[in-house]
Amino acid sequence: MGLVSSHTKQENAANNTPPLTNLPAEIIYNILSFLPPISLGAVAQTCRLLSEHAYDDKLWQAIVHSNLPATTLKTAAPSPSFRHLYLSHLPYWFLPKHKIWFSDTQATGKLLIARYSPSRQTIEAYTVTASRGTSTFKFWKWNPEVVIHTFEPTVRLDLNQSLLRLRPRDISSSSGALTSEIYMQAETPMRSYRTHQNGHQPDKNRGLPEGAKEAIHARRFLGEPGSRTTETAVTDAEENPAAESQLPGQINSWPGSETTVAPIITQGDIYTPKEDDCNEDRIYRGQLLAVKLTGDTNIPRGEYTFIAPDIGKDGTVRIANEEMFKGARIVTSVGHIAARGYREDQYIPSQLILISHDTIAQYWETFGHISFYKRVDIDSLISAD
Structure with a gap:
């Protein structure tokens, strides 16, 4: 042995x-x-x-922050830890991570901001509203027959009514699976999306399927809980900034019409200028387009607002020297118009005045007036109370 x-x-x-x-x-x-x-x-x-x-809670704090791009949490309170906080809202962190969502409500649509509320421990989505503010008009010195309508919009969240509210689930309970209760307005729960499109159950360890992280479907019950006769359904999708290079969240106003939201999209080779870069040939190139995220009674969501085929030297009309737009590049474009109900739509000649990264003006040649597009600070809306 x-x-x-x-x-x-x-x-x-x-x-x-x-x-x-x-x-x-x-x-x-x-x-x-x-x-x-x-x-x-x-x-x-x-x-x-x-x-x-x-x-180690520092690891989980970083994970939570990776899903809250515009929010910094110094503490997980009232949750006992960041890991507990993360698990209590699993798998819905993709909502505040993508921040910007738009819905298919009728023809106008809605722009939504999703965020996490530390005080309520909820993931919420609110509608973005915009009012025109005080508007004045003046005449264009370069062409005195053209009227300039000033535009100073007030953009805020409708905090009186959340479109979506996700409360933390009790992770101490074994019956809590991976879904949390969703409360809509009157806090009526809805069924969460837990299957792939072909109907089979996904692995519980994989969370939601990728398609479910790009869109959500919400039902709103206007009558008694459980009643389907007064039900309306809304599908919300994320605005994907990876698809194109964008100047996100431009608010536009047309005199006498609703205020609408349109992302400004550039196509072609993208160049991000530095603060001291003066090479305009590299900064101004390619197409510039605006697509309505929210529509109005004339043109619905999803349609082009304007198209500028080339903002480079081939599409440049002139460099403005008049006081109001001094130094701005003016390029050829077309603007989209239609009669009420989106009838007889057409594109008419216009010019874009590229004033700054935050403001674009559009000269409607046929109508003899100038309207504006203003950039919206989305992160400021996320932190608003």
């Missing part, structure tokens, strides 16, 4: 120890910081040492 010394047992145990666990705590933390939440949770199930590292 052979004898095995305690020294040999210690050597074998040392040889079986994963190299990862022998690393300094700082390096393990750095490695774990690159893992997505699901992988981090899987690491926590491997051994006690990695569980302690994976439960």
Whole structure:
């Protein structure tokens, strides 16, 4: 019978120890910081040492902040930890992460801002509203027959009525699955989306399917809970800034009409200028287009507002020298008009006056007037109370 010394047992145990666990705590933390939440949770199930590292709340604080691009939380309170906070709203963090959503409400649509409210511990979505503000008019010195309608809009969230409110689920309960209750206005719960389009149940560890992270479907009940006779449905989709290079959230006003929202999209080679860059040939190039996220009684959402085929030297009319637009590049474009109800729509000649990164003016040649587009600071709306 052979004898095995305690020294040999210690050597074998040392040889079986994963190299990862022998690393300094700082390096393990750095490695774990690159893992997505699901992988981090899987690491926590491997051994006690990695569980302690994976439960480090600084890791979960970073995960929460990665889904709140315009918000910084110094504390998870009233949640006991950032990990607890993250799990209590799983899998709906994609809503505040994408921030900007637009809905298919009738022809006009709605622009929504999704955000997390620390005081209420809820993920909420509110409608963006805009009022024209005080409007005056003046005549254009370059062409005195043209009327300039000034535009100073007031943009805010309709905080009186949330379109969507997600309350934290009780993660201490084993019956809580991965869905949380969704409260619409009168806090009537709706069924969450938990299946792929082909109908099979997804792996519970994978969260929502990718398609469900780009759109949500909400039902609003206007009568008694459970009644389907007074039900209206709204589908909301994210505005994807990765599709094109955009100047997001431009508010436009046409005299005598509703205020609408249109992202300004550039197509072609994209160049991001530095503050001291004076090479206009690199800054101004390609197409410039505006698409309505919200519509009006004449032109519905999803339609072009204007199209400028080339904002480079080939499409430039002139550089303005009159006081109001001095130094602005003026380019050829067409503007989209239609009769009420989107009848007899057509594109008519216009010119875009590229005043700054925050303001664009449009000269409607046929009508003899100038209207404006103003950039909206989305992040300021997210932090508004």
